[in-house]
Amino acid sequence: MVKYMIQKSIKSCPKCGNDGIIRDWEVGEEICGGCGLVLDENLVDQGKEWRAFNFTESQNKSRTGPGISYRFFDKGLSTVFSSNRDSNGKKLREETRIKMSRLKRYDNRSKIDETWRRNLSIAMTELDRLSANLHLSKNLKEHSALIYRKALKMDLIRGRSIDAFVAACIYASCRANQVPRPLKEITSASTREHSEISRTYRLILREMNMKMPIDDPMKFVPKIASKLNLEGEVEIQAIDILRKAKKLNGLQGKDPRGLAAAALYKASKANNERRIQKDVAKAAGTSEVTLRNRLVGLENLFQDSDLIISND
Numbered sequence: 001m002v003k004y005m006i007q008k009s010i011k012s013c014p015k016c017g018n019d020g021i022i023r024d025w026e027v028g029e030e031i032c033g034g035c036g037l038v039l040d041e042n043l044v045d046q047g048k049e050w051r052a053f054n055f056t057e058s059q060n061k062s063r064t065g066p067g068i069s070y071r072f073f074d075k076g077l078s079t080v081f082s083s084n085r086d087s088n089g090k091k092l093r094e095e096t097r098i099k100m101s102r103l104k105r106y107d108n109r110s111k112i113d114e115t116w117r118r119n120l121s122i123a124m125t126e127l128d129r130l131s132a133n134l135h136l137s138k139n140l141k142e143h144s145a146l147i148y149r150k151a152l153k154m155d156l157i158r159g160r161s162i163d164a165f166v167a168a169c170i171y172a173s174c175r176a177n178q179v180p181r182p183l184k185e186i187t188s189a190s191t192r193e194h195s196e197i198s199r200t201y202r203l204i205l206r207e208m209n210m211k212m213p214i215d216d217p218m219k220f221v222p223k224i225a226s227k228l229n230l231e232g233e234v235e236i237q238a239i240d241i242l243r244k245a246k247k248l249n250g251l252q253g254k255d256p257r258g259l260a261a262a263a264l265y266k267a268s269k270a271n272n273e274r275r276i277q278k279d280v281a282k283a284a285g286t287s288e289v290t291l292r293n294r295l296v297g298l299e300n301l302f303q304d305s306d307l308i309i310s311n312d
Helices: 055-060 094-111 115-134 138-153 162-176 183-189 194-208 217-228 232-247 256-270 277-284 288-311
Strands: 004-008 020-024 029-032 038-040
Touching: 115 138, 115 162, 115 183, 138 162, 138 194, 162 183, 162 194, 183 194, 217 232, 217 256, 217 277, 232 256, 232 288, 256 277, 256 288, 277 288
Parallel strands: none
Antiparallel strands: 004 020, 020 029, 029 038
16 A cells, blocks of 8 residues: 655745655655655545555445435434534634534434434334334334325424324335235234224325235245244145135235135145144134135135136
């Protein structure tokens, strides 16, 4: 690594007139190469502080800091006051320190002075807590924060619970991105009741005119199978059952978790890995009645298709 460099410049030494200036970037000094006079002792290295070994790394790396994010109440564009030291690391005088402390206090108060800023500050804290408990990805958090900001701009949160809106926005983001997360799992991590969060979710859909895609029951199969400790062959056979039922148009208007549970129960019986209906329904987050109804529906669907094929 080069610690210093000598370069010709318009600037020359005022003592000897030499124009060979040495710039030591580690020390931050500019020195005359002839007489050794220190011309500047506060140089700032404007180059990159990292190394890149290929073109891709050089394009991806930057020193601009994190970009704007909806996950922070101020979108990440915050200011910080250091009230004890200056830019060179020297301690401030007592008068200046008191002034900077006062400015820092005013700056912190101004950030949450408005109602919508305080609302966002509380909501984003709750969003971080729920996302950590539910192990949500960064994209889902970003989308959830965006939905919440739109709801706040439309004045939908006035007189309603912030925590309920955050949980509803997370569920709406999971549905919009086709991530299989049931509402009961989100409400179990929230501080509000299931009925309140579901009511808030319906309000978001109605007022924001959001159209959610229909969940595919095949997405719920791996999670339910892992809870029941089923083999991979059972999981594959359950997915095959659902694919056949989809070709026969037998999945419309049915609860996807109930269909996934029924297919897994049917596949586990075929592979001699029997699980009782109570455990399967609990793992799927549905009732035993729903499981039995979906199981009867699949069996009737396959029997009717066999009769049609045999008649043909």
